Amino acid sequence: MDNDTLDMLRTSLRHVLTEANTVPLAERLAELGWDDVVADDPVTALHTLFTLKGDTVSSADAIGPRLAAALADALGDPQLTTATIGLDSPFGPSALAADGSLIVDAVVFTPPATNPVVVLVDAVHLGVVSGNTLTCTALTTTDGNLAQYRLTGNVPAAQVQCIEGATASIAWNAMVTHGRWLIACELVGIAQHVIASAAQYTGERIQYGKPIGTFQALQHRIASAHVLVVGAARLTEFAGTSGDAWSALVAKTVAGQAAENACTQAQQCYGAIGFTWEHEFHHYLRRTYVLDRLLGDWRSLERQIGNELMTSRQVPKIGML
Amino acid sequence: MTSPVATPTADMFDSPSAYAAALQQFLSTDERAKPYIGYRPHSLEDSASHLTGLQALLFDSGWSRLGWPHSAGGLGGDPRFRAAMFQTLWNMDMPIPEPFTTLEILVPVLLVFAPHLSDALLPGLLRGDDTWAQAFSEPDAGSDLASLRTKMEPDGEGFRLTGQKVWSTFGHLSKRSVLLARSGGPGHKGLTMVLVDLDQPGIEVRPIRAEDGENHFSEIFLDNAWVPADRVIGTLGQGWAIAMYMLQWERGAWGWLQQGRFHQRLQQAVELGTPNPDFAQQLGHAYALSAALRLTTKQTVERLAREEQLGPEVSVDKLLLIDAELATWDAIRAYLGPRFEADDSLQWLRHEYLFSRAAPIYGGSQEIQRTLVAQRVLGMPRD
Amino acid sequence: MDLRYSPEAEAYRTKVREFLAANLPADWQGLGALAGDGAEEWANNWRDVMAANGFLGITWPKEYGGQGLTKLEQVVLGEELAKHRVPQYRAVDTTNIKMLGNTLVKWGTEEQKRKYLPRILSGEDTWVQGYSEPEAGSDLASVHLKAELDGDEWVLNGQKIWTSRGMEGTAIFLLARTDNTVAKHRGITFLLCPIPTPGLEVRPIRTLTGVEEFCEVFLTDVRIPVANVVGPVNEGWKVANSLLGLERGEEAATNPIYFKAELDRVIQLARDKGRIDDPIIRDRLAWCHMKVEMMRFLGYRILTQVLRDGALGPEASISKLFWSEYHQVITDLAMELLGPEAMVREGRRPYKHYRTDEPGAANNSNSWIDVFLMNARSGTVYAGTSQIQRNILAENILGLPKEPQTNS
DSSP, X not given: OOXXXXXXXXXXXXXXXXXXXXXXXXXXXXXXXXXXXXXXXXXXXXXXXXXXXXXXXXXXXXXXHHHHHHHHHHHTOGGGGGOEEEBOOTTOOOEEOTTSOEXXXXXXXXXXXXXXXXXXXXXXXXXXXEGGGSEEEEOOBSSSSSOOEEEEEEEOGGGOEEEEHHXXXXXXXXXXXXXXXXXXXXXXXXXXHHHHHHHHHHHHOEETTEEGGGSHHHHHHHHHHHHHHHHHHHHHHHHHHHOOHHHHHHHHHHHHHHHHHHHHHHHHHHGGGGGBSSSTHHHHHHHHHXXXXXXSOHHHHHHHHHHHHHHHTOOOOOOOO | OOOOOOOOOGGGOSSHHHHHHHHHHHHHHOGGGGGGTTOOOSSHHHHHHHHHHHHHHHHHTSGGGTTSOGGGTOOOOOTHHHHHHHHHHHHTTOOOOHHHHHXXXXXXXXXXXXXXXXXXXXXXXXXXXXXXXXXXXXXXXXXXXXXXXXXXXXXXXXEEEEEEEEEEETGGGOSEEEEEEEOSSSSGGGEEEEXXXXXXXXXXXXXXXXXXXXXXEEEEEEEEXXXXXXXXXXXXXXXXXHHHHHHHHHHHHHHHHHHHHHHHHHHHHHHHSOXXXXXXXXXXXXXXXXXXXXXXXXXXXXXXXXXXXXXXXXHHHHHHHHHHHHHHHHHHHHHHHHHHHHOGGGHHHHHHHHHHTTTTTTTSOHHHHHHHIIIIISOOOOO | OOOOOOHHHXXXXXXXXXXXXXXXXXXXXXXXXXXXXXXXXXXXXXXXXXXXXXXXXXTSOGGGTOOOOOHHHHHHHHHHHHHTTOOSSOTTHIIIIIIIIHHHHHHOOXXXXXXXXXXXXXXXXOEEEXXXXXXXXXXGGGOOOEEEEETTEEEEEEEEEEEETGGGOSEEEEEEEOOSSSOTTTSEEEEEEESSOTTEEEEEEOBTTSOOOEEXXXXXXXXXXXXXXXXSTTBHHHHHXXXXXXXXXXXXXXXXXXXXXXXXXXXXXXXXXXXXXXXXXXHHHHHHHHHHHHHHHHHHHHHXXXXXXXXXXXXXXXXXXXXXXXXXXXXXXHHHHHGGGGXXXXXXXXXXXXXXXXXXXOOOHHHHXXXXXXXXXXTTTTTSOHHHHHHHIXXXXXXXXOOOOSOO
């Protein structure tokens, strides 16, 4: 994609992400000819969309359809592109009962209506059921703006399609890799936004007769936060191009940490105004905590990386010249 | 038996990675490379004398001449070839001769500002026949480099230098030094960069013993020392601008070289250690930062290869390097536990650990870099 | 450092315990066990019980409704209440009793003390604080609220912000600029103003957790009598700062109790989540335990110093920085232990929006989300940011050179 095309894409995506609209994001993107854009250059298109989504702290459900697409693609089952993927529920796992019925407890971003719902049962079992067999309850979320729903139900064996074995784990892992990359993009978008606006704020806020941004204590907080965000951005770009699980894992780890740290440092620069509903900052802070927890929070991912290094006794290198 | 390998040239390889693969093939099959694989120095002086052999081997076989222009005795290709050579040496658990790190910082400057010097002197330097140091800091000019006082006064066909330099890495093992001196008035504009011969009567070099017991640095005392006019780098008064240009290499290419070392040391640690979930997060953290540094400096090296002018954003590379270096050695030390502290064969690693503590100080302190990033990258206000 | 209290103080402790035994419900779990409005209501009733039994303002002279007791008894009372998981009073009484009441005891005229102190204890008056302004945060001495003398009245124009629980106030105490020809610390006066008063408007500010904890106060030609000055005119800065010693002594004794109770909740959370055997979690819990123990010993030193010398020593400057930065770590750990649960709000929300949740609070996500997002994160900002605390430490305690300042 050349720079002019990319700029135009950014402008229209920013508009789509920020306008007040009840039409689902997927339909509004379709009007833009989004499918063609993605088909043409999926890495740039998705990287741009999700980074902007972080930047604008948009609450549209962009990730849900992408997870479904990745899973459908990995399974070679086009019907599942309309599926809703159930992620970890705070209330308990989904499970297969002895009689083959599926006990569902999962969290989703959009009510599934009558579409298929896919949940992870264990490392080698995925359960697929129709959305209309489940109860969908809206959750009061920490984010407040990002809708999340809990799906529950006990679906008889006859209505459960089970995907088993390596097929199940390979497909689910491919979806997780894709999802981690996209969430990393979004976290980087948040972190970049928060750092830029905190830096600007410290130039405007006057105390002791000068902008507070002239104090080293604040300059160094923001600069150190920026450094980690640059690292996260490079890893995220690479994870998009390479598409491999390891670099997506590392990218999401560093992006989660970078976004959390950016919020912490920025909030200290904002002072009291950063603790109010009146300033936009709190949306970014709360979104960061929710996104970091999707598909593994940064601390548990760091541990996953460390365990992998110790047991494989291999330290992989991401990226060659 | 030495396998005959044709002298490599840049056009033989599609990419620096292809060059790296061929170099790895050479080093793992050529008998002359063997003594250097897994080499652990007893001291810096020992390492310096031993590794001149490796430097000569890499030069004579042509591998270290890639990435440098033909005019200066190189074999062509952009700087990524040099970065790939360092990566290969780390991969092979071979040491990188210290002169290469100095060279990476000083020679790119000469190529632009004093091509007559790089054309004449680079081959000797690359081969290890000649060794250079860098002498910028003074006792009263550390972070505030622009306040340096070493005097430079015209005298016939050259200049006389009087003053004192400090923290010159490997100064006592070097034949020449790139030095910053005051040829004009106060501030940035009065500074000039020169290449001075250290083996002359007006100069005394004294090693400084560092925390790890090694003589990493030197003090250089100049009393009416002589430097001919053709040893001026750039023009009179251009010293500060050249020093700033130098920093983009110091932060970018040096960063790439270092991330290779961090990955290699982590590799050695996971080979030595016993898996223990207690240290998973610390190791994961160190690795994630080193990986972030790798991709960040990769981009910088690629920009340097495209001859882009880099700005203050390269300070980000240095800051990330500091975090990665500290985290890497903390994790290795924790993971290897008592063995790290007591195993005689790991003394070299302990020395590297101690040296890693200097990461937030050397090459422009963490504080200075953060201020640069805050003001010049993020646009925060200046006092 | 002598860690034993005097026999008088221990006798008072017995008295407090007897009072608590007689007045607390038999199955009392702590204020945290009561849900939302229930906690608010209970605290309001409880402060009346405390007042009726002479446990409010105990260091104040008897003629103004106090008990004439010493600071040490105040500390003992604070300790016992904390251990029994009961609040001293309503949230708003922090500004009402602790700040204004104690300021009046020290600086008020005889008439002011007789008029206001009994009404503060009885709950008839509720005072809220008007210190910060939009342009006077860390640089508090740069207050702009203008107070001009017109006959026998002060005329006030300007704005205050971050007034905690401003909507509950029946009166506000203010720092106002009464002389702008002198250094900024010197031309400030401490004033009292009833609410409502013509020209004074209070507007709530929603916090990031969605509650209306703070207010803005706008003053346009507000008139108050000259008698409403506390302490000398133009010395309001000194008046406002004189409370620090008293506050820090009591906090030094009670903070470790509250933070220990919070740590116990986090340990329980680790058990509930099956993470208690996880070495990295154990490591972090042990780290937190050490910090709370350090806080306790630091507290003893501060307390000893305040009681012995009546003044604060160097440890007091560490105290605020210490607990506020620690609190961000432990609440972060709690959020990690919650895992995906931290994405969804469940259960009772905390009653108080600073420091720890009440002892006895269940480990539901709402408790930790609110305490993490609001209470803990704001701790390094309010009452002197961490940057300001570090400057004080570096310059006043360690003797480092002063940071260059302009306009001071």
